[in-house]
Amino acid sequence: MSFLRRLNFLLRRRRAETDMADEMRFHLEQRAARLRAEGLSEAEARLAAQRRFGNTASIQEHSREALGLGALERAVKDVRFAFRQLARSPGFSLLAIVTLGLGIGANTAMFSVLNGLLLKPLPYPGLDRLERIYRTTGQNPLGGTSAPDFLALRAAKEPYGDVAAYLPVHVSLSRPGEPADMAYSARVSANLLRLLGVGVHLGRDFRDAEDTAGQERVVILSHRVWQNRFGARPDIVGQTVRVDGLPHEVVGVLPSSFNDWRHLGAIDFLRPLALTRAESTNRAVNALRVIGRRHEHVSAEAAAGFVAAFGARLAADFPEANAGSAWRAVALQDTAGGGGELVLPMLVCLSGFVLLIACSNLANLLLARTMARAREFAVRSALGASRLQLLRPLVAESLLLSLAGGGCAILSAHWFRDWAAMRSTGDNGEQVVFAVDWHVLGWAFLASLGTAVAFGVAPALFALRLDLNHALKSGGRGSTGGRGHHRFRQALIVGQFALAMVLLSGAALFIRGLDDLHHRRSGWESSSLVTGNMVLPAGTYGDDQKIAAFHRLALERLRAVPGAKSASLSAATPFFHWSDVRRFVVDGQERPAPGREPAAMVNAISPDYLATYGHRLVAGRDIDSRDQLGSARVCLLGESTARALFGEPHPLGRRLAVAAEGAPAWIEVVGIVSDFQTVDPDPNPVVHHVYLPLAQSPVRHVELAVRAAGVPPSALVDPVRATIAGLDADLPVRRLQPADATIDRTLYQLRVLRDLLAGLGVLGLGLASLGVYGVVARTTAQRSGEFAIRLALGACVADITRLVLGTGVRQALIGSALGLAGAAAVSAIIGASFPGIRTNSVAVLAATALGLVAVALLACWLPARRAGRIDAMAALRAE
Amino acid sequence: MAEKYELLPGTLDMLVLRVLSRSELHGWGITNRLEELSRSALQVDEGSLYPALYRMENKGWIEAEWRMTENNRRAKYYRLTRTGRKQLETETALWERMSTVISLVMQSA
Numbered sequence: 008m009s010f011l012r013r014l015n016f017l018l019r020r021r022r023a024e025t026d027m028a029d030e031m032r033f034h035l036e037q038r039a040a041r042l043r044a045e046g047l048s049e050a051e052a053r054l055a056a057q058r059r060f061g062n063t064a065s066i067q068e069h070s071r072e073a074l075g076l077g078a079l080e081r082a083v084k085d086v087r088f089a090f091r092q093l094a095r096s097p098g099f100s101l102l103a104i105v106t107l108g109l110g111i112g113a114n115t116a117m118f119s120v121l122n123g124l125l126l127k128p129l130p131y132p133g134l135d136r137l138e139r140i141y142r143t144t145g146q147n148p149l150g151g152t153s154a155p156d157f158l159a160l161r162a163a164k165e166p167y168g169d170v171a172a173y174l175p176v177h178v179s180l181s182r183p184g185e186p187a188d189m190a191y192s193a194r195v196s197a198n199l200l201r202l203l204g205v206g207v208h209l210g211r212d213f214r215d216a217e218d219t220a221g222q223e224r225v226v227i228l229s230h231r232v233w234q235n236r237f238g239a240r241p242d243i244v245g246q247t248v249r250v251d252g253l254p255h256e257v258v259g260v261l262p263s264s265f266n267d268w269r270h271l272g273a274i275d276f277l278r279p280l281a282l283t284r285a286e287s288t289n290r291a292v293n294a295l296r297v298i299g300r301r302h303e304h305v306s307a308e309a310a311a312g313f314v315a316a317f318g319a320r321l322a323a324d325f326p327e328a329n330a331g332s333a334w335r336a337v338a339l340q341d342t343a344g345g346g347g348e349l350v351l352p353m354l355v356c357l358s359g360f361v362l363l364i365a366c367s368n369l370a371n372l373l374l375a376r377t378m379a380r381a382r383e384f385a386v387r388s389a390l391g392a393s394r395l396q397l398l399r400p401l402v403a404e405s406l407l408l409s410l411a412g413g414g415c416a417i418l419s420a421h422w423f424r425d426w427a428a429m430r431s432t433g434d435n436g437e438q439v440v441f442a443v444d445w446h447v448l449g450w451a452f453l454a455s456l457g458t459a460v461a462f463g464v465a466p467a468l469f470a471l472r473l474d475l476n477h478a479l480k481s482g483g484r485g486s487t488g489g490r491g492h493h494r495f496r497q498a499l500i501v502g503q504f505a506l507a508m509v510l511l512s513g514a515a516l517f518i519r520g521l522d523d524l525h526h527r528r529s530g531w532e533s534s535s536l537v538t539g540n541m542v543l544p545a546g547t548y549g550d551d552q553k554i555a556a557f558h559r560l561a562l563e564r565l566r567a568v569p570g571a572k573s574a575s576l577s578a579a580t581p582f583f584h585w586s587d588v589r590r591f592v593v594d595g596q597e598r599p600a601p602g603r604e605p606a607a608m609v610n611a612i613s614p615d616y617l618a619t620y621g622h623r624l625v626a627g628r629d630i631d632s633r634d635q636l637g638s639a640r641v642c643l644l645g646e647s648t649a650r651a652l653f654g655e656p657h658p659l660g661r662r663l664a665v666a667a668e669g670a671p672a673w674i675e676v677v678g679i680v681s682d683f684q685t686v687d688p689d690p691n692p693v694v695h696h697v698y699l700p701l702a703q704s705p706v707r708h709v710e711l712a713v714r715a716a717g718v719p720p721s722a723l724v725d726p727v728r729a730t731i732a733g734l735d736a737d738l739p740v741r742r743l744q745p746a747d748a749t750i751d752r753t754l755y756q757l758r759v760l761r762d763l764l765a766g767l768g769v770l771g772l773g774l775a776s777l778g779v780y781g782v783v784a785r786t787t788a789q790r791s792g793e794f795a796i797r798l799a800l801g802a803c804v805a806d807i808t809r810l811v812l813g814t815g816v817r818q819a820l821i822g823s824a825l826g827l828a829g830a831a832a833v834s835a836i837i838g839a840s841f842p843g844i845r846t847n848s849v850a851v852l853a854a855t856a857l858g859l860v861a862v863a864l865l866a867c868w869l870p871a872r873r874a875g876r877i878d879a880m881a882a883l884r885a886e
Numbered sequence: 887m888a889e890k891y892e893l894l895p896g897t898l899d900m901l902v903l904r905v906l907s908r909s910e911l912h913g914w915g916i917t918n919r920l921e922e923l924s925r926s927a928l929q930v931d932e933g934s935l936y937p938a939l940y941r942m943e944n945k946g947w948i949e950a951e952w953r954m955t956e957n958n959r960r961a962k963y964y965r966l967t968r969t970g971r972k973q974l975e976t977e978t979a980l981w982e983r984m985s986t987v988i989s990l991v992m993q994s995a
Binding site for chain 2: 026027029030038059062065066069070
């Protein structure tokens with residue numbers, strides 16, 4: 008109550024002051040009026056009234072005290088005093104604020120990433136009951152389900168809740184009369200949006216009737232596509248667009264919240280799932296992604312049990328398709344991190360290290376300031392100031408500094424957000440939303456307060472322990488603080504270097520690993536390649552004959568492009584893992600149990616694929632024009648695949664078949680291809696490679712590649728685009744660019760992470776070296792008298808230099824050694840998050856430690872040199 | 887003019903509370919009423935009256951309101967609160983006990 012009153016008074020302070028003055032004036036006037044009535048003159052009456060009342064200012068002062076304003080007034084005074092103190096040494100203040108701004112800023116920025124990726128819930132109501140349902144197999148722990156399995160689940164869903172499915176597909180999207188463009192669509196069961204709890208921004212949701220084959224020519228556009236490709240036209244609903252060449256009606260637009268990068272954000276538009284008869288009976292394709300919403304009374308455990316039991320039943324009923332698979336449900340929010348579950352907390356932790364280094368720097372600086380003011384404290388204490396009164400301005404100073412730093416941090420978090428938004432924009436324009444929300448602001452505020460405590464309290468405690476007598480007597484001359492202070496500062500330096508070592512080695516290991524990945528291009532050559540991909544619309548290219556004919560024609564024309572050495576079409580490129588994984592049985596070997604057959608990644612390739620990508624044909628023959636639809640089925644095998652499947656290096660003429668029910672359709676091995684590695688950071692559990700002729704298994708989605716000879720690959724982009732447009736104006740080529748650009752783009756997330764780590768490392772190193780420089784420089788300056796005596800007694804300049812260097816470098820060495828443990832932990836986390844990246848490099852760690860010590864040497868060298876140049880006579884006279 | 891007495895220390899609060907328990911008054915009014923009731927024997931130190939008023943307001947014994955006087959001047963009127971009334975009772979009881987004890991000692995010694 009009384010606190011509130013005080014607060015109220017503080018808030019209405021001006022008002023209260025005038026009230027007080029008014030009240031007292033009223034009193035004086037009344038008194039004067041009475042005295043006048045008693046016969047005094049106007050002036051006499053006023054003077055007498057004032058005399059009787061006393062000193063108004065002093066009474067007001069007492070009144071304020073009575074109102075409980077003393078403490079607040081004192082606090083205001085402390086802050087003002089702290090302001091003046093800080094303003095008196097602008098260099099120190101600026102350095103402190105910038106250091107803190109960087110430290111807290113880095114931390115806040117990292118936290119905003121963590122917040123955006125992991126902490127912030129997906130924008131779906133009732134999120135806690137939404138689950139992703141996976142069909143886990145040996146190859147893929149996050150596998151999809153087949154259409155008949157989904158239909159069975161939907162039929163049996165009652166004890167669970169509701170289920171929906173979606174199927175992402177690349178298609179072409181065009182408006183009548185305009186060139187087509189590639190788009191990323193999802194075929195969704197009609198209840199998906201209802202299940203997620205997402206309403207449409209414009210138009211309407213899908214109707215259940217539209218979820219049947221033949222009725223599905225309707226689309227719901229994403230907010231992003233509506234804005235970017237259709238100019239946010241309000242009359243979009245009811246318009247016709249062409250999807251893969253077929254007219255579809257736009258029935259709705261999704262809300263902008265659906266653009267969330269973490270879940271479905273890359274989707275350009277939705278279409279009804281509308282499974283065809285063939286699809287709904289095909290158990291071999293497990294591509295549907297299933298999302299479920301539990302009934303309110305069904306617990307997560309019960310739901311998990313239901314899903315697992317359902318999977319087990321499928322595996323028992325259809326062993327051919329489902330042996331070895333298991334079903335599981337994972338909370339939808341937990342699937343949304345993009346794999347950053349370990350790395351992001353690590354980044355926040357590392358940025359915390361930067362902040363710690365900044366804090367210990369400031370603690371050192373403030374400690375030095377406090378020591379320099381020891382005499383002032385002693386005098387004030389001798390004059391009767393209590394310890395509390397001594398401490399208050401110090402604490403106020405550090406609070407002011409850290410709040411200013413926090414302000415800088417919010418600014419830098421803001422800038423960082425723009426940078427991160429730019430760097431994290433996906434291929435399709437989907438974005439992570441790094442809102443500077445109250446979570447982030449709260450974090451910045453907490454970090455500032457924590458910082459103030461961390462760097463303000465230590466020097467303040469030392470100030471309390473000051474030996475006043477000693478300080479007065481010694482006259483503040485040549486003091487470097489006592490032994491305790493010295494040790495404390497050394498510990499701070501050691502700690503700084505340990506933290507810097509962790510930061511730097513983390514960054515170095517990651518940079519090294521990424522570099523490794525980037526240059527791991529064994530088995531293929533990309534520097535003179537142009538690549539792109541396209542999808543032949545089902546409307547125009549209805550059957551295999553038409554697709555194969557187009558492929559043939561396209562290859563002919565591409566080869567004829569001036570500057571092209573060779574060209575190929577294929578289902579996949581060797582840069583990344585192939586998504587088509589099938590199980591194989593080998594002719595002449597005992598057939599393993601269903602689901603236990605060896606798995607291999609399958610690529611469908613045109614003639615010249617090997618030459619275009621720079622693979623080597625080890626034995627046998629390449630795919631060529633003999634291999635056509637209807638001719639004898641043939642394949643090529645990777646070198647190690649051949650050895651693993653057949654037990655011999657060149658099993659030419661032997662046969663294998665895709666594992667399926669019924670009699671195997673044998674495929675003859677005609678050639679062996681050299682092994683290669685992809686740049687994918689995730690290792691693939693499937694290692695075998697099987698190449699089929701594209702002509703014998705025509706696919707609509709193909710990767711085209713053209714090898715340039717004599718011209719840079721970028722010069723081929725336009726001619727290639729023109730060539731394809733000349734064949735079919737409605738056919739867009741997506742991501743047509745030099746292959747290296749495509750590869751770079753794919754690794755960009757890792758590169759963002761690398762930049763972040765490198766930034767933190769450099770920041771940490773800079774702050775730590777600044778810290779060691781500051782401490783060594785100050786101690787050196789304070790020891791100039793000692794050095795002068797040493798010089799006068801015959802020490803040479805080199806001795807002094809060595810003495811100064813020794814102190815700083817020793818601490819850097821100890822710190823780096825301690826930091827190695829942390830570096831090992833960081834390396835382990837990176838290793839666990841990116842199994843494809845090699846992170847345990849002793850050489851890198853050694854080089855980092857050396858670099859750190861070198862920087863420490865440099866930071867100590869500057870003051871050491873100055874120490875050696877002391878004019879001994881001048882320094883001694885100054886004493 | 888009658889002889890004037892300084893207030894005994896610690897009694898100002900009690901007297902102000904007592905005066906306010908009868909009517910709502912402004913600071914000037916309190917001064918007058920005290921002098922009037924004491925038949926001008928008590929001289930209120932105006933310098934300590936206002937800090938005392940603010941202190942009691944802060945403690946919640948009295949509350950204040952700006953109003954117009956009969957002469958149409960703006961003035962701050964103080965009023966006793968429920969806690970103030972209780973405080974007055976306590977202080978009165980204490981004062982009575984104290985003065986009894988003191989006179990007892992003074993008479994018998």
